[in-house]
Amino acid sequence: MITASVKSINTGYIVSDNHQDGQYIDFTILTINQQPIADSLTVSLLWKNRSIPHAGERWQLKIKTKVVHSYLNQGGFDSQRFAIANRRLLSGTIQDATIIDKTSNIRQMVVNKAAPYFNLFEYGDVMFALAFGERSQLTELHKTMMLQTGIAHLMAISGMHILLVVYLCARSVRAIQYFLPVKLMTYWLPTIVGFCAAGFYAWLSGLNPPVMRAMLALSMWLILRYRKTILSPWQIINRVIAILLLFDPLMILSESFWLSCYAVVCLIIIRQWRVQSDWLGHKIDYLRQLFTLQCLLTLLLLPIQFFIFGGISFVTILANLIAIPIISFYTFPCILLLLVTSMLNCFYVSLWFGVLAQQSLALLFMLLKPITGYWFGIANQFYFFSIVGWLALFCRQTAFWRSRTATFLLIIMCIFSPLFKRSSHDWRVDMLDIGHGLAVVISQGRSAVLYDTGASWQNTSAAQRIILPFLTWHNLNVEGIIISHEHNDHIGGLNFIKTHFPDAWLMSSSTKLPNDYDCINGHSLAWHGLQFSVLWPLAMNQAAFNAESCVVKVTLGTYSLLLTGDLERAQEENLVLMQKNRLFSTILQMPHHGSNTSSYYAFLAHVKPEMTLGSVSRYNPWKLPSNKALNRYNDLKLNYFLTQESGQITIYFYPEYWVIERMRYEIKPRWYHDWFGALPIYR
Known part of the structure; x- marks a missing residue:
C-alpha cells in the first residue's frame, strides 16, 4: 500500500470505452x-477508469509493480x-485506489484554464505539446508527419x-x-522578468531534461554577464556540461543530452569558421543565410542523426526552413x-489567439504534407x-586536398570501404526479441x-517497431516469408512486411493465405544454397493453428x-x-514458447x-516458459x-x-542491460 501524488497532468481527454486498456x-x-x-x-500505473486524476x-493505492523491461535488438x-536516464524504472497496475486529497497543483490549474480552448481545435494536440510539453495526445497522423519531415524536435520543449x-x-x-518613471527604467528589470517567466514556463512544461539544461545554461549566462566575466563559447559549453553531469551523472545516458550538446558544438564551429572566412558572405539576405546555416547544421548533425534515429529525412532542410519561422x-x-x-479569463481574446495558432499550424501541415x-x-x-x-567543411576551410592529396584520398577510401566488405560466415540466424511472439530471420x-x-x-506491430528496423540496420532484403500458423503473435505483422517487400514469396499451411509455396x-x-525441408503438417488446412x-x-x-x-506434444x-x-x-527453435504442452522427452x-x-x-x-x-x-542436458x-x-x-551471440551479453553489453536482464522472474 502506497501514498502517492499524481504527476501527470489531466489534459481533459476521457478514456473511451473503445480503449479498455486504459492509459x-x-x-x-x-x-x-x-x-x-x-x-x-516515480511509477507509471495503468489507469482504467474513465475519470482521470488531476x-x-x-491517492492511497494498492499496486503491483515491475521493473521496466524492453526488447533488445x-x-x-x-x-x-x-x-534509467529519465528515472522511470517502475510501471505497474492498480488493484485498489482511494483518493485522499483532491487539491490540484498550480500546473493542473493552468492546464484546466487552457485545455478547453485547445480542445476546440483540430491541432489542439500540437498546441498541448508546445504549451506543456505533453506529447502523449499527439495523433498518429501528426506524429508521423513530424517524424518523417524532421521537425519533431520543435514539439519538445527545449532551449x-x-x-x-x-x-x-x-x-x-x-x-x-517607456511609459514608466525614469527611476523604474532599470537595466536588469527586463532580463530578470524574462528569466522568471522562463523558469515558470519550464516548471509548467514538466521540467524535462532538455528544459533543465536550457535553464542551467541561461542561469550561467546571466551570472557571467552580471559579474562581467568574459568566457569563450567553448569555456561556457564545457562548464555547462560539467555542471549538468555533476547534477545528474546518469544524464550521460540520455540521447537528448548528447543531441543538445552536439548541436551546440556544431553551431559554435559554424559561427567561428564563418567569422574567420567570408565564404558564406556578410551582406547576403536573411533567407539565404538561414538556408546556408540549415544546410551546414544538417550535414554536421548527420553522425548523431544516424546514431540516434537510424536514418534521415531528405526533406529535413526544407521542412525546418518552413517550420522554424512559423x-x-x-x-x-x-x-x-x-x-x-x-x-x-479573457475568453474572446484567448479564443482569438487560439484561432491564430490553429491557422498557422494548418498552414504548416498543409505545406509539409506534400x-x-x-x-x-x-x-x-x-x-x-x-x-x-565534417570532412567537406574541414577540407573547405583548410584546403586540405591541395596540400595532403594522398591523405585525402586515403580518407575517402576508408569512408567507402564498407561498400566492399563481405561477411565471413556462410549464413546466420537471428531470433529477434519481440516479446510474446516469434520472428526468426535467416539471412x-x-x-x-x-x-x-x-x-x-492496436496502432502498431512488432514488424513495424522491431523487425523492419532490424532489417534496415543490416541492409537486408526479405525474399521469402514463412508463416507457421495464424495466431496473431506469429502472423500479426505479415501485411506490414508484405507492404515493404511486395516481391517476397510466401509459404504457409493455411489455404486462406495467398501462398507461393504450400507447407506440406x-x-x-x-x-541461396540453403535447403528448406517441410516436416509438418501432412496437408494444407483451412485454418492453421x-x-x-x-x-x-x-x-x-x-x-x-x-x-x-x-x-505441441x-x-x-x-x-x-x-x-x-x-x-x-x-539448433532448435523451442516449440510453443516453452509451454508445458510441448518439448517432450x-x-x-x-x-x-x-x-x-x-x-x-x-x-x-502465461508464465512461459x-x-x-x-x-x-535440463534433464537431457540440453542448452537453451x-x-x-x-x-x-x-x-x-x-x-x-x-x-552464438546475445544482445544483452555479447553484441551490446551494458551495465544497465545486464542489471535488467539479471533480475529474477517471479512465478
Whole structure:
C-alpha cells in the first residue's frame, strides 16, 4: 500500500470505452506502507477508469509493480537506457485506489484554464505539446508527419522555446518601461522578468531534461554577464556540461543530452569558421543565410542523426526552413498569449489567439504534407558516410586536398570501404526479441527469409517497431516469408512486411493465405544454397493453428536449424514416428514458447540440439516458459537461451563451426542491460 501524488497532468481527454486498456499515469510515491521514503520515486500505473486524476491529487493505492523491461535488438529503441536516464524504472497496475486529497497543483490549474480552448481545435494536440510539453495526445497522423519531415524536435520543449519566452517577456517589459518613471527604467528589470517567466514556463512544461539544461545554461549566462566575466563559447559549453553531469551523472545516458550538446558544438564551429572566412558572405539576405546555416547544421548533425534515429529525412532542410519561422515567430507566441489570457479569463481574446495558432499550424501541415514520406533508414555499414559533412567543411576551410592529396584520398577510401566488405560466415540466424511472439530471420549476404512476423497491436506491430528496423540496420532484403500458423503473435505483422517487400514469396499451411509455396510434409525449397525441408503438417488446412504449425528444417552443409512454430506434444509424437531420422538438428527453435504442452522427452531426444532458442516475453501472463518444460531440457542436458533474458540471439554458421551471440551479453553489453536482464522472474 502506497501514498502517492499524481504527476501527470489531466489534459481533459476521457478514456473511451473503445480503449479498455486504459492509459498510464505517472505518480510520485510519498510513502510505502505508511513509511516515508527519502527520495522521490516515480511509477507509471495503468489507469482504467474513465475519470482521470488531476496533477497534485493524493491517492492511497494498492499496486503491483515491475521493473521496466524492453526488447533488445539491433536497430531498435533502447527503452532500458531511456528508463534509467529519465528515472522511470517502475510501471505497474492498480488493484485498489482511494483518493485522499483532491487539491490540484498550480500546473493542473493552468492546464484546466487552457485545455478547453485547445480542445476546440483540430491541432489542439500540437498546441498541448508546445504549451506543456505533453506529447502523449499527439495523433498518429501528426506524429508521423513530424517524424518523417524532421521537425519533431520543435514539439519538445527545449532551449529554443525557453529563449523565446525570455526574449518575448524581456522585450515586453522593455516596451512598458517607456511609459514608466525614469527611476523604474532599470537595466536588469527586463532580463530578470524574462528569466522568471522562463523558469515558470519550464516548471509548467514538466521540467524535462532538455528544459533543465536550457535553464542551467541561461542561469550561467546571466551570472557571467552580471559579474562581467568574459568566457569563450567553448569555456561556457564545457562548464555547462560539467555542471549538468555533476547534477545528474546518469544524464550521460540520455540521447537528448548528447543531441543538445552536439548541436551546440556544431553551431559554435559554424559561427567561428564563418567569422574567420567570408565564404558564406556578410551582406547576403536573411533567407539565404538561414538556408546556408540549415544546410551546414544538417550535414554536421548527420553522425548523431544516424546514431540516434537510424536514418534521415531528405526533406529535413526544407521542412525546418518552413517550420522554424512559423513555429518560432507566430504559433508559439500565440500559444503563450493564449495561456496568459486564459488565466486572466479573457475568453474572446484567448479564443482569438487560439484561432491564430490553429491557422498557422494548418498552414504548416498543409505545406509539409506534400513532402511527407521521405524518411529513409540507414544500414549500420553506411554510418561512416555521416562524416562527409565534417570532412567537406574541414577540407573547405583548410584546403586540405591541395596540400595532403594522398591523405585525402586515403580518407575517402576508408569512408567507402564498407561498400566492399563481405561477411565471413556462410549464413546466420537471428531470433529477434519481440516479446510474446516469434520472428526468426535467416539471412545470407543481403538476402533474408523471415519465419513468422510477430504480433500486431492496436496502432502498431512488432514488424513495424522491431523487425523492419532490424532489417534496415543490416541492409537486408526479405525474399521469402514463412508463416507457421495464424495466431496473431506469429502472423500479426505479415501485411506490414508484405507492404515493404511486395516481391517476397510466401509459404504457409493455411489455404486462406495467398501462398507461393504450400507447407506440406515432403515439400522442399532451395534458396541461396540453403535447403528448406517441410516436416509438418501432412496437408494444407483451412485454418492453421498450433497443431498445424509449419515445421521447417533449414540445412547447409553439416549444420541445420529446426523451426517448429507452436508445435505441441501430439504433433511432436507424430514427428518422432514419421521423421525420427530427419529430426536431428544443430539448433532448435523451442516449440510453443516453452509451454508445458510441448518439448517432450522423445522429441527432444531425437532432435538432440546443440542449442535451443526460445522466444518469450519477460512478464507474460502465461508464465512461459514453464518450469516443467525447462526441467526436461535440463534433464537431457540440453542448452537453451531465452530472449526474455538474452535479448536478440544471433548464430553465425561457418564451414567448420558456429558461434552464438546475445544482445544483452555479447553484441551490446551494458551495465544497465545486464542489471535488467539479471533480475529474477517471479512465478
